[in-house]
Amino acid sequence: MSRVTLSVLDLAPVQAGTTTGAALHATTQLAQRAEELGFRRFWVAEHHNMPGIASAAPAVLLAHLAAATARIRVGSGGVMLPNHAPLVVAEQFGTLESLHPGRIDLGIGRAPGTDPVTARALRRLADGLGADAFPRELTDLIGYFRGTDPDGIVASPGRDAEPEIWLLGSSGFSAQVAAVLGLPFAFAHHIAPDNTAAALALYRDNFRPTPSRPEPYTMVAASAICADTDAAADRLAAPRDLAFAQLRAGRPQALATPEQAAAFPGSDAERRFADQRKAGQLQGSPETVRAQAARLLAETAPDELMLNTLVYDIDARIRSIELTRKALEG
Secondary structure: OOOOEEEEEEOOEOEOOOOHHHHHHHHHHHHHHHHHHOOOEEEEOOOOOOOOEOOOOHHHHHHHHHHHOOOOEEEEEEEEHHHOOHHHHHHHHHHHHHHOOOOEEEEEEOOOOOOHHHHHHHHOOOOOOOHHHHHHHHHHHHHHHHOOOOOOOOOOOEOEOOOEEEEEEOOHHHHHHHHHHOOOEEEEOOOOHHHHHHHHHHHHHHOOOOOOOOOOOEEEEEEEEEOOOHHHHHHHHHHHHHHHHHHHOOOOOOEOOHHHHHHOOOOHHHHHHHHHHHOOOEEEOHHHHHHHHHHHHHHHOOOEEEEEOOOOOHHHHHHHHHHHHHHHHO
16 A cells, blocks of 8 residues: 555635635645655646635646645646637646646546536537547647647647646546547546446556557545544544535535534435445545555555545645555555
8 A cells, every 4th residue: 555656636625714815825735745745746626616616727726836846746637628728728738847847737627617507608619518529629639739730730838848648537438538548547536436446447458558658557536534533534524525515406615614514404315425425435543544545445456546635624634634644654
């Protein structure tokens, strides 16, 4: 278990009663501490029209995080390609790679990261939002970096400044696209844990080597909340569980305090939903998390494990990644 590479995924959660500025400052603190602890990567997500998430513009946030750190790789987990013109993404990340060579990851996803109405407002047209268009747009994006676009369009910055390109997914579709293109693949275990092992097997079985990626390379992103005791970790997880229940009900809110979450009169269905989301993830004391991680790694055998720690307080968030890293190293 100590041989698996560890990384961090952050959503820049907005705490109830605070501001998006405070959320982004907390994310910066987390990135800096992750670097000090020796994590390999620090990725930020892309979500829109969600009052509880400040990570809506990955390229902008990554420019700040790269400048606030010195060694850790920073990247998008991910850029939701249906929301953007591929050439714009190539130029943005070509700029980042030019400013911070060897430290930028471009993780690409095919979901919009929001509701259909907001997705249409982002792209301003329906074309490009469907799954059928995604492989073509991804191929276009790669072509702008490598000078293989059939129309001769080259990203500048971008050509000779290509970030490490990843494909993100929570299904077999993305696994197959990543395999055909010879890209590293990151699976969203924290979103679709029942699909993880099958999708990774599909990716490995169908992987086509490239000069830059001769072997398949996988990452599993898991929810990870670690505290001194199981009960303390469950308390820290309550705001996350409430946030997902509110999102599922179409009422996204800022991240509640643990006290607010504990006092929320959740329904039986919401409690079952929270229990289902907890299954297969990492949550508890260091001993509990170590045992859970051992099972997850045995079942999925990833090259990297990415921790997503969605808790209210930044000090508890930092403490969680510290305890998780120590538990997995020990």
